[in-house]
Amino acid sequence: xxxxxxxxxxxxxxxxxxxxxxxxxxxxxxxxxxxxxxxxxxxxxxxxxxxxxxxxxxxxxxxxxxxxxxxxxxxxxxxxxxxxxxxxxxxxxxxxxxxxxxxxxxxxxxxxxxxxxxxxxxxxxxxxxxxxxxxxxxxxxxxxxxxxxxxxxxxxxxxxxxxxxxxxxxxxxxxxxxxxxxxxxxxxxxxxxxxxxxxxxxxxxxxxxxxxxxxxxxxxxxxxxxxxxxxxxxxxxxxxxxxxxxxxxxxxxxxx
Numbered sequence: 001x002x003x004x005x006x007x008x009x010x011x012x013x014x015x016x017x018x019x020x021x022x023x024x025x026x027x028x029x030x031x032x033x034x035x036x037x038x039x040x041x042x043x044x045x046x047x048x049x050x051x052x053x054x055x056x057x058x059x060x061x062x063x064x065x066x067x068x069x070x071x072x073x074x075x076x077x078x079x080x081x082x083x084x085x086x087x088x089x090x091x092x093x094x095x096x097x098x099x100x101x102x103x104x105x106x107x108x109x110x111x112x113x114x115x116x117x118x119x120x121x122x123x124x125x126x127x128x129x130x131x132x133x134x135x136x137x138x139x140x141x142x143x144x145x146x147x148x149x150x151x152x153x154x155x156x157x158x159x160x161x162x163x164x165x166x167x168x169x170x171x172x173x174x175x176x177x178x179x180x181x182x183x184x185x186x187x188x189x190x191x192x193x194x195x196x197x198x199x200x201x202x203x204x205x206x207x208x209x210x211x212x213x214x215x216x217x218x219x220x221x222x223x224x225x226x227x228x229x230x231x232x233x234x235x236x237x238x239x240x241x242x243x244x245x246x247x248x249x250x251x252x253x254x255x256x
Contacts, residue, residue, distance in 0.1 A: 026062045027228055028083040029216070030074040033067075036189045037106075038088060040067045048087050051105055051239065052216060058235030061228075081221030084228060090143070090212045099217035100225050103233045106214050110144050111184045112205035113172065120178055125205050128179075129156045136160070137168040137177035144181045145210025165190055173198050181209050 031038045037048045044050040049065055056063040066083055068074045078086040079098045120131055140161045151157045162168050168180045191199045216232055218225045
């Protein structure tokens, strides 16, 4: 009887241990469409998922991606613990209440895009508020950095919000807005894929409006969150050490 009890206890202990090991072997990650950084229509699901998979692989972990319809859904489902993590977020204190942040995964540069033949050009990039009648297009729900935040409060600047980057690029081409801020990599990808005939009509500012670091965020609801972040950071460090090319180079390779 005692031997049977010991066997049962040992089996339960081993089963629990094996389940714990398995739990650390597969990490679920959410994202949504943001090509070429995230997209189910591109090789490897885009640049960011390729980096995440490679970093986890260095630590012996498989990253299983769940591509959701919207970024809100990607964020909320990870926040609730339905999935372990999500990729592509900048840091803010509100998110940090619910997630642990990894080391920076990639950096993105936001530039102003404009029509080359805009009669209001050339623009004084450090003094945009001095341009009379300037109309800026922006995509609803996006944050373009602290300078953009100041512009939102400046009554001299007219900022018009739309629901997508595609709409803003079309308005730019139609002359309905003068400037549109967007991640440079994403902007050129959209132009080449959706507005190919008009690429030569558009240019961008010589310097970025903002430079942002993007992170993998791991839900605090999962029991091994700190271990997942530590393993990911360890793998990410190895991955970056092996790669001589920067994300910016990889981005432009993806849109040729």
